[in-house]
Amino acid sequence: MLIMKNKFINNKYILRLFWIVILGIIWQVVALSQVFNPTSFPRIETILSSLIHDVTNGDIILQTLYSLSLIFRGVAAALIIAIVLSGLSAISQTFEGFVETLIAIAHPLPGIALLPLIILWIGIGEGAIIFIIIHSVLWPLIINLLTGFKSIPKIYKKIGKNYGLNTIGIIRYILIPAALPYFITGLKIGWARAWRAVISAEMVFGAAGGIGGLGWLIFKKRVFMDTPGLFGGLIVIVFIGILVEDIFFDRLEKITIRKWGMSI
Amino acid sequence: MEKLTKIHRICIVLIIFVIVLSLNGCTLNNDTSQNNEIRIAEQYGLAYAPLQIMKNKEILKKRLPQTQIIWKQMGNTAAIREGMISNEVDIGFMAIPPFLIGWDKGMDWKIASGLSSMPIGLITYKDGINSIKDLTTNDRIALPQPGSIQHILLSMASEKAFSDSHKLDNQLVTMAHPDGMNALLAKKDISAHFTSPPYIFKELDNEGFHQVLTGEEAMGKDFTFIIGVATKEFHDMSSETYEAFLDSLHEAIDFINDHPQEAASILAKEYDLPKEEVLRYITADGTKYTSKVKGLEDFTDFMKRNNYISNSFQNLEEVLWEDVNYEK
Incomplete structure (x- = not known):
């Protein structure tokens, strides 16, 4: 029992x-x-029936997919920039100072506070939303990557050399696996931040790209006082959040850092 | 139970302590709907000018010296509506369509008075656009929000032009009037802006900017732009305050109509605009300050027909408080 x-x-x-x-x-x-x-x-059955209605007429699915595609593009771009910047910082101390200064300036700025400036510079289309996503994902990702690289004990590299590994081997078999827990944490934070950024940006920018995303849907529900529909939109956000957290990241950790004995 | 450690016990006592204290705070905070208070919510723009006169000349204060008058300026209608649902606002000023949306969803409120009619319309800088039929799918239209009077008027026009009231719905960009004006003047992302005074006048003062659609063309007749709405709770529980508010409102409306010069100099300070400009705006064609409510049925019929609302009223008492100056 x-x-x-x-x-x-x-x-x-x-x-x-x-x-x-x-x-x-x-x-x-x-x-x-x-x-x-x-x-x-509203009562739960009202919320669910409104959600089912939105799902069956397809709106909410299309708009969720659109928001996800924005996140995907933003996160992918942020990932590339973060890897390049933190990789260069790992090599050069001068460059690291530059990146740290950038982080100190940009990291505390909320994306929404930058909105007026982004509207002036980039406009109000998809590009602006992706810019906000990159901004909210990039800095936590770089911070985590830098911490990850720094936290590798020198003795690891020495052990690698003893095993006869060259530079590429050390990067491939020692640096990347050792920094991966930090990298995954950075990705998790970035993912959550990207969701928030995309929803709030869509609420401000409206139907960018023709159909608009989940944020626009929620905003429309609000202004037409469709509270059950509004909760339906929130449930979709939560559902996808849990899905990614419990399935995607869990899998990723299982096949990498847990398999390698990096975490419990 | 004997398994509880000392730390557990301390934690439990702490949690109970915090909960009891915070519940205490709740009861204190809930006590806001006293009779000697009136909370009025408005938005920004010349349509609300009588309210500025009321404030500046202390018209309401003279009638209700014992009452605490709280003015709230809010960014959009949805915020006012939410404030009225959560009993933070007694009287709110908005256009007819947002009122109908709330009424349709079961909000216990009715129209207390009209406030103003304004020349509102769709402005563009693009030479090629002379009617909404010239808008392509790449042209984006700024307006305060879906469900606003601007959106409903645009839908009315697109029902007439395309036989599809939702045709332009996914080209909308939600922007407060000042932001929308700046975006239009930048001539970049926004092709057209559905707006009201003073922004509509300021935009039209620029070379090449012209009006594509007027509110009257969309609706087919003139109509009330802004109305005052009161919650049932306020109307029933504080009927004397309610009466005093209406009398003050009508006095302020009469003051603008009888003394436009004096009103313009008061408003010039409130809106931070030159006096001559304000005078031109408040005496412009199509600008009317009146307690009359006009166009209610046309909005209701259109919004019901196009599924923006699901109920329509059978008789006027369902949507109007007593003694409202009504015109079909």
Whole structure:
């Protein structure tokens, strides 16, 4: 009995589902008690039926895919820039000073605070949204990569040399695996930041690129006072967040750092 | 239970302590809807001029010396509506379509008075665009937000032009009037801007900028631009304050109409514009300050027909408080 109970609690997915159900029940009780105005606190079945309606007529799927494609493009660009900048910093100390200065200037600036400037420079199209995504992903990614490279003990490289590895071998078999936990953490932070950036930018810019993304959908739900639909949009964001966290990153860690014995 | 360590017990006591304290705070904060308070929400623009007169000449204060008057200037209608749902605002000023959206979704509120009619319309700098039929799918249109009166008027025009009221919906860019004006003047991303005074006048003062569509053309007749809406709670619970507010509002409206010169110099300070300019704006063709509510049924019919709302009213008492000056 005790073992079964432990198994139940140890299974991450079951535990997560359990808490989601509990939170759902609390939500429904509050909604049914009518403490809050039903227009601002709808019941779960209202939210779900509105979500199902949006899914079946295809709008929400197209718009989510569009937002995801923006994130993908932004994160890919940020990734390349981050690898180049942190790689150069690992080689040259002068360059590292430059990158650290850049981080000190740019990292504290929220993307939304930069909006007026971005509108002036880039305009209000897709390019502007991607720029905001790059801005919000790039700096945490670089910081994590730099920390990752710095945290590698010198003795690792020496061991590599003892094994007769050349420079490429040391990078491939020692530096990259050793820095990977930091890299994955940076990616996780970047991914979460990219979601926030894309949703808030879409709410400001409207239907960039013809159909608009999830942020535009949520904004439209707000102005037409479709609160259940608004929650439907939020559920989609949460759902994708959990999906990426529990499946994509979990897999990535399993086949890399956990397999190599870098983390528990 | 004996398994609880000392740290556990301290934690539990702390948690209970914090919860009790914060619940205490809740009850204190909830006590905001006292009778001697009136909270009025407005937006920015010349359409709200009578409210500036009311503030500046202290018209309401003279009638309600004991009442605390709180003015809130909000960025958009959705914020005012949300403020009224959460009982942070008693009287809100907005256009007819946002009111209808709230009413349709079950908000307990009705129109208390009209405020103004304004020349509103779609402005562009592009020579090739002379009607909305000339807009291509690459032309983006700035307006305050979907569901705003600007959006509904544009939809009315696109129903007439394309037999599809939603045709331009995915070319919209949500911008507050000042931002939209700057974006249009930059001649870069925004091809057209659906706006109201003073922005519409300022844009038209630029060479090559012209009007593609007027609100009247879209609607087919003139209509009330801004109305005052009161929640049922405020109307029923604070009926004397409500009456005093309406009287003050009508006095302020009459003042602008009877003394435009004096009103213009007061408003010039409030809006930080030259007096002559303000005088030109408030006496322009199509600018009317009046308590009359006009065009309600046309908006309702159109919005119902195109699924922006799902209910329409059977009789006027469902949407108007008593003694509203109404014209079909």
